[in-house]
Amino acid sequence: MADRKNQADLSATERRDFVDAVLELKRQGRYDEFITTHNAFILSDTDTGERTGHRSPSFLPWHRRFLLQFEQALQSVNPAVTLPYWDWTVDRTPRSSLWSDNFLGGDGRSGDGRVTTGAFAFSGGNWPMNIRVDGRTFLRRALGVGVRELPTRADVDAVLAIPTYDASPWNSRSGGFRNNVEGWLGPNLHNRVHVWVGGQMTTGASPNDPVFWLHHCFIDKLWADWQRLHPGSAYAPASATRNVIALGDTMKPWNDVTPQDMLDHTQFYTYR
Amino acid sequence: MYLGRHIEGRPADSGHGGHAGHGAGGRPADEPGGPVEFLVRVDDDDLHVMQNADGTWISVVNHYEKYRTPRAAARAAVRELHGASLVPVTV
Ligand SMILES: [Cu+2]
Numbered sequence: 399m400a401d402r403k404n405q406a407d408l409s410a411t412e413r414r415d416f417v418d419a420v421l422e423l424k425r426q427g428r429y430d431e432f433i434t435t436h437n438a439f440i441l442s443d444t445d446t447g448e449r450t451g452h453r454s455p456s457f458l459p460w461h462r463r464f465l466l467q468f469e470q471a472l473q474s475v476n477p478a479v480t481l482p483y484w485d486w487t488v489d490r491t492p493r494s495s496l497w498s499d500n501f502l503g504g505d506g507r508s509g510d511g512r513v514t515t516g517a518f519a520f521s522g523g524n525w526p527m528n529i530r531v532d533g534r535t536f537l538r539r540a541l542g543v544g545v546r547e548l549p550t551r552a553d554v555d556a557v558l559a560i561p562t563y564d565a566s567p568w569n570s571r572s573g574g575f576r577n578n579v580e581g582w583l584g585p586n587l588h589n590r591v592h593v594w595v596g597g598q599m600t601t602g603a604s605p606n607d608p609v610f611w612l613h614h615c616f617i618d619k620l621w622a623d624w625q626r627l628h629p630g631s632a633y634a635p636a637s638a639t640r641n642v643i644a645l646g647d648t649m650k651p652w653n654d655v656t657p658q659d660m661l662d663h664t665q666f667y668t669y670r
Numbered sequence: 671m672y673l674g675r676h677i678e679g680r681p682a683d684s685g686h687g688g689h690a691g692h693g694a695g696g697r698p699a700d701e702p703g704g705p706v707e708f709l710v711r712v713d714d715d716d717l718h719v720m721q722n723a724d725g726t727w728i729s730v731v732n733h734y735e736k737y738r739t740p741r742a743a744a745r746a747a748v749r750e751l752h753g754a755s756l757v758p759v760t761v
Binding site: 440441445510530531567570571581582588592593601602604 | 721723730732733734735736751752754755756757
């Protein structure tokens with residue numbers, strides 16, 4: 399069984415293997431397909447129309463499937479690689495080893511926000527912005543500028559304590575665990591982290607920054623943590639509901655996978 | 671004008687057809703009390719904006735942050751763009 403580890407616990411070799419596999423997917427043109435898919439769902443998921451990837455109950459199973467597909471792509475390059483997660487309640491400053499030169503590289507420089515260190519810096523030539531919402535072709539970050547603080551452990555615990563998975567109207571106004579973890583409501587977990595990183599992470603093309611995967615891996619772990627805390631709580635809605643994905647409905651773009659299929663992550667990997 | 675950029679915005683009227691304010695991949699809202707469709711352009715490039723169920727707005731440039739009006743979302747995008755032009759995203 400594959401282990402997904404906290405990024406802070408990776409060895410130097412594991413860090414290098416992860417970065418190298420990501421760069422190889424980019425070189426092969428496979429990385430950009432993930433950016434395109436994510437942005438297409440960002441643009442089309444609306445609060446009163448069809449919604450699958452975001453602002454809806456399937457936010458968590460959709461991203462779980464999306465991460466699995468990316469992890470499988472990485473493993474086609476190097477079978478030893480798994481997705482690491484970023485626990486931003488602990489590693490909460492630009493000094494974290496997450497942002498070191500031998501991992502994801504550092505903050506953007508002042509002025510234009512360009513990342514100038516690490517393997518994803520523009521100067522390395524290995525990280526072009528092919529799928530982008532504006533003319534800038536370099537990776538950008540502005541750590542802690544859009545919002546000063548990352549969510550705290552207390553914020554996370556408050557959200558994990560919510561017993562209901564999701565509720566009508568099944569969108570960005572819903573009560574429940576899903577919308578609070580997504581961040582449209584409550585202490586703002588997932589959305590806030592995108593804003594804290596800044597640069598491409600604030601856009602629909604957010605997977606341009608590889609930290610996207612480590613952030614969403616932690617969100618995925620929080621779903622697993624919530625399931626363990628609330629064994630009696632189930633995914634909702636259980637039956638057909640207009641515009642959203644019920645437990646047994648298939649999810650686009652795959653059309654062969656349902657939230658039900660994604661509930662038990664231990665069939666794919668474990669969290670360490 | 672804002673920070674040297676020309677911002678234009680208007681409600682999308684369904685009469686013009688074709689361009690429904692959601693840009694590429696957009697689908698019309700079909701639940702009651704659906705959001706207002708709005709077209710925003712910055713220096714003649716479309717900025718994809720969307721209304722949230724609570725009445726606030728987001729754009730494709732600042733997708734994880736809410737703004738009170740389409741204009742506020744457009745101005746936030748202009749600040750974020752730092753002079754760069756918007757690129758239509760092909761889906
Ligand atoms: Cu996200």
